[in-house]
Each structure stands twice: as C-alpha cells, then as structure tokens.
Amino acid sequence: MKTTILLAAQLASLLVAANGVCAEIETVRQVDAMSLEEIGTCSLALTGWIERAGLGDKLQVLQVRRARHPDPAVGASTLRLELRWMTEAETWEAAQGEYGAFSDSFVKSNGDAPTERLFYKLVQTCKVPTAQASAHVHVLDIEYYSYLNASGSLFSGSSNRRMTVAKAAVPAPAPSANVPVPALTRCAKTRVNGGNVPLLRVQEVIKRYFEPRGTFSALEMDGFSLHFKVRGLRGEVLHDHRYWENLEAVLFITSDNGQKLLQLNLDGGFAAGGGNTPPAATEFVNMEQAHSKELQDYASKFLLDLTPKLEEGMK
Amino acid sequence: MNEVSFKNRLGIFLVLAHFGILTLVVVLWLNEYYLKEQMTTAISIIAPFFATYTTAIIKYMISGKNQRGGRGRVLSEGFVFIGFLVPLLFVSFVASAVILKAYNIGLKDFEDFKIMLGTAETIFGVYVGQLIFSLFEQPKAAEKPEDGGAR
Numbered sequence: 001m002k003t004t005i006l007l008a009a010q011l012a013s014l015l016v017a018a019n020g021v022c023a024e025i026e027t028v029r030q031v032d033a034m035s036l037e038e039i040g041t042c043s044l045a046l047t048g049w050i051e052r053a054g055l056g057d058k059l060q061v062l063q064v065r066r067a068r069h070p071d072p073a074v075g076a077s078t079l080r081l082e083l084r085w086m087t088e089a090e091t092w093e094a095a096q097g098e099y100g101a102f103s104d105s106f107v108k109s110n111g112d113a114p115t116e117r118l119f120y121k122l123v124q125t126c127k128v129p130t131a132q133a134s135a136h137v138h139v140l141d142i143e144y145y146s147y148l149n150a151s152g153s154l155f156s157g158s159s160n161r162r163m164t165v166a167k168a169a170v171p172a173p174a175p176s177a178n179v180p181v182p183a184l185t186r187c188a189k190t191r192v193n194g195g196n197v198p199l200l201r202v203q204e205v206i207k208r209y210f211e212p213r214g215t216f217s218a219l220e221m222d223g224f225s226l227h228f229k230v231r232g233l234r235g236e237v238l239h240d241h242r243y244w245e246n247l248e249a250v251l252f253i254t255s256d257n258g259q260k261l262l263q264l265n266l267d268g269g270f271a272a273g274g275g276n277t278p279p280a281a282t283e284f285v286n287m288e289q290a291h292s293k294e295l296q297d298y299a300s301k302f303l304l305d306l307t308p309k310l311e312e313g314m315k
Numbered sequence: 316m317n318e319v320s321f322k323n324r325l326g327i328f329l330v331l332a333h334f335g336i337l338t339l340v341v342v343l344w345l346n347e348y349y350l351k352e353q354m355t356t357a358i359s360i361i362a363p364f365f366a367t368y369t370t371a372i373i374k375y376m377i378s379g380k381n382q383r384g385g386r387g388r389v390l391s392e393g394f395v396f397i398g399f400l401v402p403l404l405f406v407s408f409v410a411s412a413v414i415l416k417a418y419n420i421g422l423k424d425f426e427d428f429k430i431m432l433g434t435a436e437t438i439f440g441v442y443v444g445q446l447i448f449s450l451f452e453q454p455k456a457a458e459k460p461e462d463g464g465a466r
Contacts, residue, residue: 242347272350275418282424285350 042126073150115146130224152255243270318387326372332406333365348417375451405439
C-alpha cells in the first residue's frame with residue numbers, strides 16, 4: 001500500500017512538474033468510472049484476443065465486471081476478468097492435471113503463468129490502472145488468479161471454496177503431452193536494482209532510446225505501467241529487412257523481493273515502402289505471425305538495454 | 316507515318332510497357348518496397364489491364380510474321396498523336412501509381428493504390444481499348460481491306 005501511495009504521489013508531482021511531457025498522456029480510466037458499455041467493449045476485445053491467440057477452445061470468458069479488489073489492503077474496486085477452463089476430462093484430478101500441463105507449457109513458452117499474461121492483457125486492453133485489475137481462471141472449483149497486491153507486487157495464487165491462497169501460482173504439471181501455446185504479444189522480464197523507478201523517468205529514458213530512429217509517444221500511464229508507441233522505425237526488430245516498423249508496448253513495473261520487476265508486453269507491426277514517408281497505420285502487418293522470434297528477441301534486448309540506463313539514473 | 320509502322324511501334328510500346336510495369340512491381344518487391352501479398356495483388360490487378368490489349372497486339376504480330384513490304388495507308392498526324400498520347404498517359408498513370416505507392420507518396424494505403432489503378436482503367440480503358448481493337452483486331456474474312464493490311 002505504501003509503495004502504491006508513494007509511486008502515485010511521485011507520479012502526481014512529476015506530472016505537475018512536466019506539463020510538456022504529460023500533454024500527450026491520456027488519463028487512465030478509473031474502474032469505478034467505467035460505464036457498462038465500456039466494460040462490455042473490453043470484454044469483447046479480450047474474447048477476440050483469446051480467439052486470435054488460439055486459446056478459444058481452452059478458455060472461455062465468463063465475464064468482465066467490477067468487483068472488490070482481491071487484496072483487502074488495496075481497498076479500490078477492481079476490474080475482474082473471469083474465465084473458465086474448458087475441459088472434457090471425466091474426473092476432477094484429470095481436469096486439474098490438464099490445466100496444470102497447459103499452465104506449465106505456457107510458462108515454458110511465455111515466461112509467465114496464464115493468469116499473469118491475462119492480467120497484463122486486461123490492463124492493456126481495458127486501459128485501467130494496474131492496481132485495479134485482476135484475472136481469474138476457474139478450473140472446476142479451483143480458481144487461479146493474478147493481481148497487483150498492496151505492496152505493488154504481482155501476486156498469483158489459487159484458491160477453492162474451502163481454503164484460500166496457495167503460494168505458488170502454477171500447480172505441478174501433470175505428466176501429459178505439452179500443449180502448444182501461441183501468444184499474440186511478446187513479453188520479456190528483467191529486474192532493476194535500486195529504489196523506486198518513477199515512470200516519467202522511464203518514459204524519458206525510452207524516449208531517448210528511440211528518438212533518433214523513431215517517434216515515441218506515451219499513450220497512458222498509471223502508477224505501475226507505461227503504455228507507449230514508437231512509430232517510423234526501420235529495421236529495428238527485423239534487422240535483415242528495411243521495412244517500416246511500429247511498436248506498441250506496455251511496460252509494467254512491479255515489486256518483487258525488494259527489487260523492481262520490469263515486464264514488457266510488446267506488439268510490433270511492419271510495412272513495406274521506400275522514401276521518408278511511413279505508410280498508413282492500416283498497412284502494418286502484425287509481426288506475430290511471421291516474426292515472433294525476432295519480436296521476442298527484441299523485447300529481451302530492449303529490456304537489457306533499458307535496465308542499466310534506469311539503474312544509472314537511480315544512483 | 317504509315318499504318319503498319321504505327322501499329323508496330325505502338326504494339327511494341329504497349330507490350331514493353333506491360334512487361335516493364337510488371338517487372339517494376341517485382342523489382343520493387345525484391346527491394347522491400349512492397350510486401351509479397353501486395354506484389355501479387357498489384358500484379359493480379361495490373362496484368363489484366365494490359366493483357367486485353369497485348370493479346371490483340373501479339374496475335375497481330377504473330378499473324379504478320381511473314382509480312383513483306385506492306386506499309387498500309389498513311390495516317391494523319393492527329394491520329395498518330397492521339398494514338399500515342401492516350402496509351403502513353405495510361406502507361407504513365409499506372410507506372411506512377413506503382414512508384415508512388417512504393418514510396419508512400421500520396422498513396423499511403425494499399426486500398427488507395429487499388430482505387431488509383433481502377434481509376435486509370437476507368438479513365439483510359441475505353442479510349443485505349445477502342446484504339447487498340449480498331450488497329451489490331453483481325454478483320455473478318457468478308458471485311459478484309461483491299462490493301463490486305465498485316466498478313
């Protein structure tokens with residue numbers, strides 16, 4: 001809670017101090033202020049994303065709704081994404097084992113648990129504050145979830161009707177075949193040594209990182225995440241080509257064992273063309289289909305490049 | 316300029332333009348000015364534009380492969396001017412669209428590019444078609460001109 005308040009206070013003071021930078025940042029919607037229509041649109045967008053990611057036959061969106069935050073210490077309302085694990089297993093154990101195998105495979109290929117990825121996608125898609133979102137997957141009577149707790153750490157756990165909160169986010173994998181897990185957004189994680197990482201400072205560092213090569217614009221910012229776009233890049237992710245590239249990313253900064261954990265969710269698009277004029281936004285093809293490896297490598301490289309620059313500023 | 320000479324020059328120009336523009340699209344694709352899907356779409360739109368005319372021209376050229384000496388009627392300067400101007404504008408319009416899209420100048424969107432090509436066909440298609448078919452279509456046996464035309 002303290003970290004949340006501290007970061008929010010820092011952010012507020014920095015926003016006042018730097019009007020020029022903040023002019024291009026939209027206000028993040030508070031969950032309480034969201035209309036039912038907005039929540040419905042958000043639910044449809046998430047359903048579409050799950051379908052496109054090839055998970056539609058495994059995960060079904062039950063609802064997106066306003067609810068009390070799972071961590072009572074946070075106090076705020078939360079936008080709660082609830083999904084059901086679709087299973088044809090005949091026994092409870094088989095169903096849990098099936099989800100366990102899926103989750104294990106997901107962690108192997110994406111680096112984080114399905115509920116964590118769903119949590120990040122919920123924040124990104126619905127444009128709500130990071131501290132006001134939670135993702136829940138129901139596997140029969142067991143519920144797996146992820147949310148940002150009062151100390152600013154991403155917390156993942158599971159519970160059932162009788163007992164709550166197990167420490168591990170991911171149950172032990174069952175001995176079954178790996179489930180291929182596609183993901184539409186590439187993700188990378190790194191840790192930063194030092195104290196607080198003000199997001200405006202992060203924004204400046206990222207802006208400077210891209211500035212000579214592309215046009216950086218911050219889209220949204222809350223106490224824990226920065227949503228930004230970079231346009232007009234060339235050969236940044238796809239080194240062997242001279243395509244125009246656009247990047248859109250959400251950088252999450254959470255606490256983890258006294259360190260700051262940076263997680264980058266990155267989407268990229270490319271388009272052909274010569275000269276100095278980039279093509280229209282509609283021309284860009286998502287990199288996920290043909291260049292997912294390059295996008296993943298770039299996400300990792302970007303965070304590696306970013307970390308020392310951030311640590312340098314915190315000394 | 317006499318008719319046979321005009322036909323030959325115009326025919327060769329249009330055939331070269333046809334394959335030249337298609338080659339241009341492929342070269343631009345190889346240099347990453349077009350994505351593969353855009354290149355194939357562009358070719359599938361442009362090729363039929365010219366194919367209608369080049370088919371008639373190539374047919375005429377083949378039928379006249381053993382032609383000797385026939386020069387045909389002398390054409391008026393006005394006809395020769397219009398006869399070259401309209402196809403030249405058509406070819407320039409299509410080639411410009413291909414290059415402008417490659418550099419995203421004016422045509423930032425591929426849909427705009429397709430509309431531009433459609434416009435070219437609408438504006439010039441009727442005139443070029445009339446001109447080409449009147450010159451290159453083989454007359455039916457009963458309607459053969461006295462001087463024989465291209466043999």
